[in-house]
Amino acid sequence: MSLLNHSPSRSRRAVRLTAGIGLLALVPFLISTANTAHAADPIGLGTAEDFSVLAGSGVTNTGVTTLASSVGSHETPTITTDTPFVFGPGATNHAGNAVTQTAKADLLTAYNEAAGAASTSAVPAELNRELPYLAGVYTATSEMQLTGSITLDGGGSNDSVFIFQAGSTLITSSNASVILTNGAQACNVYWQVGSSATFGTGTSFVGNVLAHTSITATTSATFEGRLLANFGAVTLDTNTIRDPGCETGPGGGTDTDATDGAAIDATDATDATDATDATDATDATDAGTDADSAGASAGSITGTTTEAGAQSADNQLGTQAQDSTDNGTDSAIGTDSTTTDLPNTGGAGLLPLLIGLLAAAGGIVLIVSAARTSRGV
Incomplete structure (x- = not known):
C-alpha cells in the first residue's frame, strides 16, 4: 500500500526536477542569443x-x-x-x-x-x-x-x-x-x-x-x-x-x-x-558640381550607368526628394526610426533575454516544488 501511495509522488518529483534542470540549462543559450540576435551582415563592396x-x-x-x-x-x-x-x-x-x-x-x-x-x-x-x-x-x-x-x-x-x-x-x-x-x-x-x-x-x-x-x-x-x-x-x-x-x-x-x-x-x-x-572628358569646371539627384527617407538611391557615361539618379527610392548641388549644404533625407537606443543589447534582443529570465524562474519554481513535495509539504 505504501508503494501505491508514494510512487506517483516520486514520479511527479522526478518530472519537476527534470523540467526545472532543463529550463535552467536553456538560460545561457537564450541570454547569448539576446546579445547576437541582431548582428548586422557585412556590406559587399x-x-x-x-x-x-x-x-x-x-x-x-x-x-x-x-x-x-x-x-x-x-x-x-x-x-x-x-x-x-x-x-x-x-x-x-x-x-x-x-x-x-x-x-x-x-x-x-x-x-x-x-x-x-x-x-x-x-x-x-x-x-x-x-x-x-x-x-x-x-x-x-x-x-x-x-x-x-x-x-x-x-x-x-x-x-x-x-x-x-x-x-x-x-x-x-x-x-x-x-x-x-x-x-x-x-x-x-x-x-x-x-x-x-x-x-x-x-x-x-x-x-x-x-x-x-x-x-x-x-x-x-x-x-x-x-x-x-x-x-x-x-x-x-x-x-x-x-x-x-x-x-x-x-x-x-x-x-x-x-x-x-x-x-x-x-x-x-x-x-x-x-x-x-x-580636358578629354567633362570640362574641369564641372568638377565640384554634384549630380542632380534625389535622396530618400531611408537614404537609398538608384542609378544606371549608360554607355555614354551618364549616371541617372532620378529614379529614387523613398518619399522625400532633394536636389543636391555642390554648395556643401544638403537637406536632411534621414531614415525614420521607431527603435530606442539600447547600446548593450540592440533593441529587440531583449525578447530572448526576457525569455531566458522567465525560463530561469520557471526552473527554480519547479525544483522548489519538487523539494516541497518530497518533504510532504
Whole structure:
C-alpha cells in the first residue's frame, strides 16, 4: 500500500526536477542569443573595395596624400593634386576609366544595401558617449556628429559588423577619433551618409564611408578604410588612407594601434597627370558640381550607368526628394526610426533575454516544488 501511495509522488518529483534542470540549462543559450540576435551582415563592396577614394564629380587634393589603394572618379574624371599622390603597391589613378565605372556601379549597390539594413538602435545626432558601441545597425534620422572619441567593441569576434546610417550629414570635430577594441575591425565598419561627410582637422577615423554626395577630409585627417562618394566630389588635404585589412579566424583581444596599416612605398608615387587629361572628358569646371539627384527617407538611391557615361539618379527610392548641388549644404533625407537606443543589447534582443529570465524562474519554481513535495509539504 505504501508503494501505491508514494510512487506517483516520486514520479511527479522526478518530472519537476527534470523540467526545472532543463529550463535552467536553456538560460545561457537564450541570454547569448539576446546579445547576437541582431548582428548586422557585412556590406559587399564589389570592385569598389580596390579603391581608397571614389568620387562622382572629381577629386581635388592639396599636399602629400598617401593612398593604400587606387583613386578614381566618374562621371567627372577630373583628378587634380598639387603634389603627386603616394600610392601603395598596385594602386594607381584610374581617373574615369572602365575600372572606375565598374567600381562606381558596385558602390551604388553597396550604398543601397547599407541604407536598407534593418536598424537595431536609434541614436541621437551626437555619437559621443561613454558606453562602447556593440555590433549592430545604428540610425540617426538626420545628421550625425562626432566630437571626442567613440569605441566600437567587437565582443571578442573578428566578424562583428557595425553600420551607422546618417540621414543627412556626417561631421567630425578636430581630433575626433574612432577606436576599435575586442576584435572589431575597420573592414567591418560602414558609414552610410545620406548627403555629405566632412572630417575635421586631425580626425582619426575607421571604416568604409559611403556617401550619397560629397566627402571632405580636412588637413591631416587619417583613415583606416575608404572614402567613397556616389555623386559629388572628394576633397583631400594632406591625408593618409590605409587599407582596412581583415583578419579571419577566432577573434578577441584589442586591435593594434591605428598606425598599423598597409605599408606604402613612396617610390610607387604616380603623378595624377599621368591619367587621362581632364580636358578629354567633362570640362574641369564641372568638377565640384554634384549630380542632380534625389535622396530618400531611408537614404537609398538608384542609378544606371549608360554607355555614354551618364549616371541617372532620378529614379529614387523613398518619399522625400532633394536636389543636391555642390554648395556643401544638403537637406536632411534621414531614415525614420521607431527603435530606442539600447547600446548593450540592440533593441529587440531583449525578447530572448526576457525569455531566458522567465525560463530561469520557471526552473527554480519547479525544483522548489519538487523539494516541497518530497518533504510532504
